[in-house]
Amino acid sequence: MASDPLTEPAVRPRLAVRVRRHGDLWLLGPVAVAYAVAQLLLAVPGTGLGWDETVYVSQVSRDAPAAFFSAPRARGISYLVAPVAAFTPSVTVLRIHLALLSSGALLLSLWLWRRLLPTPVLALAGALFAGLWTALSYGPQAMPNLWVAFGSLMAVGCFLRAARAPGDRRALAGLCAATALAALMRPADALWLALPLVCASAVVPQWRRPALPAAVAVGAVLGGASWAVEAELRHGGILARLHRAAEIQGGLGWHPAFGDHLRALGGRTLCRPCDVPWSHPVTGLWWLALPVLVAGGLAVAHRGGPGPWRTLLVPTAAALSVAAPYLLFVGYAAPRFLLPAYALLSLPVAYCLARVFAAARGRPLVLTGLCLALAAHFALQLAITAGVGARSRATAAAFTAVVAELRAQGLRPPCLVSGAEAVRTGFRTGCASRQLLGGHDGSISAAGLVRLARTTPTAVLVAGGAPPPPWAARWRPHDLPALPGLPGYRAYLAPSARAVPAPAR
Numbered sequence: 001m002a003s004d005p006l007t008e009p010a011v012r013p014r015l016a017v018r019v020r021r022h023g024d025l026w027l028l029g030p031v032a033v034a035y036a037v038a039q040l041l042l043a044v045p046g047t048g049l050g051w052d053e054t055v056y057v058s059q060v061s062r063d064a065p066a067a068f069f070s071a072p073r074a075r076g077i078s079y080l081v082a083p084v085a086a087f088t089p090s091v092t093v094l095r096i097h098l099a100l101l102s103s104g105a106l107l108l109s110l111w112l113w114r115r116l117l118p119t120p121v122l123a124l125a126g127a128l129f130a131g132l133w134t135a136l137s138y139g140p141q142a143m144p145n146l147w148v149a150f151g152s153l154m155a156v157g158c159f160l161r162a163a164r165a166p167g168d169r170r171a172l173a174g175l176c177a178a179t180a181l182a183a184l185m186r187p188a189d190a191l192w193l194a195l196p197l198v199c200a201s202a203v204v205p206q207w208r209r210p211a212l213p214a215a216v217a218v219g220a221v222l223g224g225a226s227w228a229v230e231a232e233l234r235h236g237g238i239l240a241r242l243h244r245a246a247e248i249q250g251g252l253g254w255h256p257a258f259g260d261h262l263r264a265l266g267g268r269t270l271c272r273p274c275d276v277p278w279s280h281p282v283t284g285l286w287w288l289a290l291p292v293l294v295a296g297g298l299a300v301a302h303r304g305g306p307g308p309w310r311t312l313l314v315p316t317a318a319a320l321s322v323a324a325p326y327l328l329f330v331g332y333a334a335p336r337f338l339l340p341a342y343a344l345l346s347l348p349v350a351y352c353l354a355r356v357f358a359a360a361r362g363r364p365l366v367l368t369g370l371c372l373a374l375a376a377h378f379a380l381q382l383a384i385t386a387g388v389g390a391r392s393r394a395t396a397a398a399f400t401a402v403v404a405e406l407r408a409q410g411l412r413p414p415c416l417v418s419g420a421e422a423v424r425t426g427f428r429t430g431c432a433s434r435q436l437l438g439g440h441d442g443s444i445s446a447a448g449l450v451r452l453a454r455t456t457p458t459a460v461l462v463a464g465g466a467p468p469p470p471w472a473a474r475w476r477p478h479d480l481p482a483l484p485g486l487p488g489y490r491a492y493l494a495p496s497a498r499a500v501p502a503p504a505r
Contacts, residue, residue, distance in 0.1 A: 024114045027123045028107055035130040036103035039139045042385045044095040048396025050269070053142040054427045057081055063089045064413075065432040067423045068441040071235055071244035074227045076184035077144045091396075095140040102139040102146060106130055109153040109343070112174065116160055116311050117347065118354075125350035129343050131377075133267065133384040134335045144185035145336040149343035151182035152193050152322060155219075156315045156344060159197050162215070163207040172211055176219040182340075183223025188245075189322055189340060190220050196317040204310065248440045255331035262287055264333040267384045272332035283384065286377055290345065297348030300355045312348045319344035394484060401481040402489065403428045409478050410497040411457050418449060419461035421483060431459075436469075446471055457497035461489065468492040 049057060058067040059075065060082040069075075084097045106129075110122045117125075129135055129149075138146045158174035165171065183190035194216045201212040228238055235241035246252045250272075260274035266283040268276075278284070294316060301308040323341035330337070353374075360367040406429055411417070417426035417433050423441075426433035434444040444452075450471050452458060460472045463486040468475065475492040482489050 024111065024119045024122075027119045028110045028114075028126065031110070031123050031126040031130065032103045032107035034127075035106055035136075035139065036099055038130075038136055038382065038385070039099040039102070040096065042382065043137050043389050044092065044099055044140050045389075045393075046396060047091070047095065047140075047389055047392040048399060049091055049142070049424065049427070050392070051421075051423055054424050056142045056144075057085050057094070058423075058427050060085045061089070061427070062086055064427045064430050067427065067433050068435065068443045070248055070440055071241045072248055074144065074184065074186055074224075075230075076181075076186075076223075077142050077147065079184070080147065081142045094142065098142065099140040102150075105147070105150040109150050109157070112154055112157040112161070113347070116157060116164075117351070121347075121350050121354050124354060125346040127378075128350055128353075129346040131381050132342060133381045133388065134339055134342070136381070136385040137269075137388045138336050138339065143336060145189075145339045147185045148182045148189045148193075148322075149339040151178045151180075151185065151190075152318060152340040153315075153343045154178035155182065155193060155197070155216075156318050159200075159212065159216070160311060160314060162212060163201070163204070166209060166211075172215045175212070176215040176222070179216050179219025180223035183220045184226070185223075187220075187224040187227045188325070190223060192322045192325060193318055193340070194220050196314065196321045200314055200317070250331050252325075252329045253331075254328065256328055257330060257333050258327060260331075260333035261327065261335065261338065264335050267387050268333075269336070269388065270332070270334050272334075274333050283380065290349065293349040293352045294345055296356075297350075297352035300352060301348070312351060315344040315347050391484070398481060398483045399424060399428055402483065405478070405480050406459060406491060407500070409459075409476075409491065409493055409499045411459050411491075411493065415457040415459075415497070416449070416452055417459050417461065418444075419459075420463040420466075420486060420489070422461055425461060431457075453494035453496060455496060458494040459491045459497060461491055463490070464488045 055067045055069065055073065056075075056077045058064055059069065059078040062085075080101070081094060081098070084094045088094075106126055110126045113122050130139075135146065135149075155175055155178035158171045158178055162168050162171035162175055179190060179194060182193055197216050198213045201207045201209070231238045231241035235244060257274070259278075260271050262284045263274055263276060263278045264271040265287055266280040268274075298309070298312055298316060301312045319341040322344070323338055326333075326337040357367070357370060360370055402425055406425070411429055411431060413430035415426075415429065415431035417429065417431045418435060422433040422435060425431075434449060435441045436449070437443070437445050446469065449458070460468055460475065461480075462468055463483070465488040467473075468477075472492045472494075475494050476497075478491045478493060480489040480491055
């Protein structure tokens with residue numbers, strides 16, 4: 001059977017291979033650099049930590065007590081930010097650290113595939129994935145999903161390399177390490193990633209070697225070990241932690257959320273409940289085209305023989321597997337949940353588009369139309385990224401004003417904050433954040449909080465004109481600047497929090 005030049009690189013002499021590797025870098029490197037630059041320009045300047053980010057960063061921060069760490073979370077992203085968060089409170093420095101790391105991870109993820117797919121296809125796949133507003137916005141954020149995406153892309157690439165070359169020990173080590181990275185960030189996602197890889201090693205006769213599933217299993221165990229140990233020590237066991245995690249996510253069941261994810265593509269970082277109108281349909285056109293492009297890539301690869309077909313079928317199966325729980329069993333949408341699937345699906349999509357562009361050569365009008373459509377897609381994604389960044393900057397400025405008011409009212413470390421937006425407000429103020437038992441983040445009883453408030457400056461935060469808890473009804477009220485989505489923000493301060501007198505003029 002004739003080889004497919006898009007998938008089966010010809011065997012070259014050693015010198016030519018070295019030249020090709022330099023060519024790989026010249027094509028893949030600019031994609032990673034562009035990814036870094038776009039993050040530094042659009043998603044880094046002036047943005048503040050989100051609620052989830054604050055929880056993760058507080059675990060390793062030197063300037064504030066750790067926030068409550070709930071059952072669904074894993075500590076991988078905290079380990080990733082620790083080298084910066086332990087030494088400086090600067091969010092900008094943290095953002096730059098993560099932007100550079102994510103760009104390097106993108107380059108490494110694509111580099112590992114260079115023996116499996118042509119470099120132009122990989123460069124296009126990297127651009128398609130990195131150009132999504134979700135990848136741009138979450139690149140510099142202390143959130144785990146993008147790192148699961150990179151781990152998934154690396155794991156599948158190393159799996160295919162090890163499957164093709166039984167003696168490639170580096171590919172096996174990479175498979176183990178990449179699976180461990182995914183499990184360290186989100187253990188459940190790593191299990192969904194491992195499932196199609198283990199099945200592929202059992203279904204394809206040439207891949208039936210114990211080393212492949214063993215590397216996947218060892219990686220998953222190593223990466224998920226800290227989560228499992230913490231489950232035993234703090235949550236009553238692994239099953240109890242899984243049950244509690246499902247409760248916090250609203251209960252796992254049959255909840256098809258395709259429409260929710262489609263509506264969230266306009267720039268919503270969380271759509272829960274997602275009962276909003278689909279006001280910007282243009283933002284979802286690429287999502288609707290995704291299945292067609294994936295199918296086109298698989299069809300083209302199938303005509304090239306079993307080698308190209310398997311090379312694209314495995315990442316496609318892995319993408320469907322990691323996306324399935326969020327599309328079918330979680331009753332709300334957060335676009336970051338699907339980042340691992342998008343990273344893997346970028347390969348068959350890029351393969352399809354590469355063939356389409358190749359077929360359009362010699363037809364200037366068609367080629368121009370394709371280029372304009374692709375440029376419009378990237379421009380829209382950049383515009384959404386800019387909008388998400390602008391909202392983050394506005395929120396950061398609002399929290400800065402709130403923190404200044406609370407400090408003027410005597411809330412200084414060591415101190416305690418509870419109530420609406422206690423996690424972010426407390427972290428910025430340098431206070432511990434504690435919520436009453438009964439909620440997702442419950443960590444203290446009302447009686448325990450009142451006892452602490454006798455000696456520790458404490459504030460209970462309410463919003464929307466809500467009354468304070470009965471035990472804080474006699475505490476000193478103080479109106480705070482409104483936060484986005486939280487009008488009528490007010491603090492009730494315990495007697496232990498004494499206002500700082502204004503300087504005399």
